[in-house]
Amino acid sequence: METLIYNLLAYINNSLDKDINYHIAKTLLENSHKIEGFSLETVAEVCNVAPSTINRFCKRIGFRNFSSLRNSVMKYGASLEKNDTALSGDSFIAQLKENVEIIENIPKEQIERIVKQISKSRRVVILGFEKNQIQALELQKKILLAGKFCECNTNIFKQMDALDILTEEDMIITISIQGYLLSEEFLLFEKLKKTKGKKLLITFSEPHQHLELFDEILQCGKIENSAVSSQTLLRLFDVLFH
Numbered sequence: 001m002e003t004l005i006y007n008l009l010a011y012i013n014n015s016l017d018k019d020i021n022y023h024i025a026k027t028l029l030e031n032s033h034k035i036e037g038f039s040l041e042t043v044a045e046v047c048n049v050a051p052s053t054i055n056r057f058c059k060r061i062g063f064r065n066f067s068s069l070r071n072s073v074m075k076y077g078a079s080l081e082k083n084d085t086a087l088s089g090d091s092f093i094a095q096l097k098e099n100v101e102i103i104e105n106i107p108k109e110q111i112e113r114i115v116k117q118i119s120k121s122r123r124v125v126i127l128g129f130e131k132n133q134i135q136a137l138e139l140q141k142k143i144l145l146a147g148k149f150c151e152c153n154t155n156i157f158k159q160m161d162a163l164d165i166l167t168e169e170d171m172i173i174t175i176s177i178q179g180y181l182l183s184e185e186f187l188l189f190e191k192l193k194k195t196k197g198k199k200l201l202i203t204f205s206e207p208h209q210h211l212e213l214f215d216e217i218l219q220c221g222k223i224e225n226s227a228v229s230s231q232t233l234l235r236l237f238d239v240l241f242h
Contacts, residue, residue, distance in 0.1 A: 001032065001073050002131075003072060003129075003180055003181060004028075004032065004035070004069065004072065004073055005029065005032060006129065006131070007061045007062055008025045008028055008029050008032075008061065009029070010061075011025045011060075011061055012025050012026060012029075020049060020053065021057050021060065023047065023049075024047045024049065024053070024054065024057045025057075025061075027046060027047045028043075028047075031043075031046060035069070035070055035073050036070060036073055036074050038070065040054060040055070040066045040067070043066060051066075054066050059187065062160065062181075062186050062187050062188060063186060063187065064186075064187060068186070072180070072183075072186070075183075087227050087228070092227075092228060095222075095224075095225040095227065095228045096225075096228045096231055096232065098221070098222055098225055099204075099220065099221035099222065099225050099228060099232040099235075100232070100235055102219065102220060102221055102222070103220050103221075103232070103235055103236050103239055104239075106218065106220070106239070110216070110218070111239065111240060113216070114200060114216055114218070114240065115146075115240060115241070117171060117198055117200075117216075118143060118148060118150075118171060118173075119146075119147075119148055121169065121170055121171035121197070121198065122167070122169040122170055123150075123151070123166065123167075123169070123170040123171070123197075124143065124148065124149075124150035124151065124170070124171045124172075124173065125150065125151045125152075125159070125162050125163070125166065125170065125171070125172050125173070126139055126140055126150060126151065126152040126173045126175070127159050127160075127172060127173065127174040127175065127176075127188075128152060128159075128175045129159075129175065129176060129181055131229070131230070132175045132176075132177060132229065132230070132233060133154055134230075135175065135229075135230055135233040135234065135237075136152050136175055137152055137154070138233075138234060138237060139152070139173070139175075139233075139237050140152040142237050142240070142241040143241065145241070146241050150173075160187070160188060160191055163191045163192065163194075163195040164191070164195075166195055166196055166197045167196050167197060168196045168197055169197070170196070170197035170198075171197055171198045171199075171200065172192070172195060172197055172198070172199045172200070173200045173202065174192070174199065174200065174201050174202070174214075175202045175203075175233070176201065176202075176203055176205075177203060177204045177205075177221075177226050177229045178203075178204065178205060178223065178226060179201075179203050179204075179205035179209060179210060182201075182209075182210055182213065189213070192213050193212075193213060198215050198216070199213060199214045199215050199216070200214065200215065200216045200217075200218065201213070201214040201216070201217045201218070202218045202220060202233070202236065203217065203218070203219060203220075204219065204220065204221040204222060204223045204225065204226055204229065204232075205219070205223055206219070206223075207219050218236070220232055220233070220236045
C-alpha cells in the first residue's frame with residue numbers, strides 16, 4: 001500500500017496538467033483502502049474511464065497492469081503497515097544500534113570497491129524511492145562533495161526513464177529498504193535487468209534475494225528495523241564518504 005501511495009502522490013505532485021491520468025491518480029488515492037476488492041472493471045467504473053485506460057495508467061506509474069498493482073497491495077500492504085508503527089525511545093535506539101553494528105561489519109574491501117566504482121563511472125544515477133528520496137539526495141550531495149557529479153531525480157518516472165540510456169561505463173545506485181520494488185510485479189525489475197552498467201543495491205533485505213540483478217549489495221540493517229531506515233542510511237553514507 002505504501003509503495004502505491006508514494007507512486008500516486010509522485011504522479012500528482014509532478015503533474016503539470018489535471019488531465020485524465022491526474023484524475024485516476026486522485027481517485028485511486030481516495031479509494032486506496034478499497035483497491036484489494038476492486039476488479040479492473042470496477043476501478044474503471046469508479047474512475048469513469050475505460051479498463052484499457054486504467055491499465056495504461058498503471059504501467060505509467062511502474063506496474064505491469066491493474067492486476068499487478070492490486071497484487072502488490074495484497075502482498076505487501078499488511079507488512080508495510082506493521083513496520084510503520086510508532087517506536088518508543090528505547091526501541092528506536094535499540095533498532096538503530098543493531099543497524100549501525102551491521103554497517104560497522106561491512107568489509108572494508110567492499111566499501112573501497114564501491115567508492116572506486118563510483119569514482120571511475122562515466123555517469124552515476126541514484127534511484128531513491130518511497131520515503132528514502134530525501135536520503136537519496138543526501139547521498140547525491142556527499143558524492144558531489146567527494147568530487148563526482150551524479151544524478152538523482154526526485155521524479156520517480158524520470159528516474160526509471162534514465163535507465164534506458166545507460167551504458168556499461170555507467171553506474172546505478174538503487175535504494176530499496178524492503179526490496180519490494182524489485183519484485184517482478186513492478187516494471188523496475190525488468191528495467192534493471194536490461195540496463196547496462198554496474199548496479200549497486202542498498203537494502204535491509206537479504207542479499208541472496210537480489211543476486212541476479214546487482215553487482216554489489218550493501219545490506220545495512222535488519223528488515224525488522226525498517227522504522228529507523230532514514231537514520232541508518234545517513235550513517236551508511238557517512239561511512240562510505242567519511
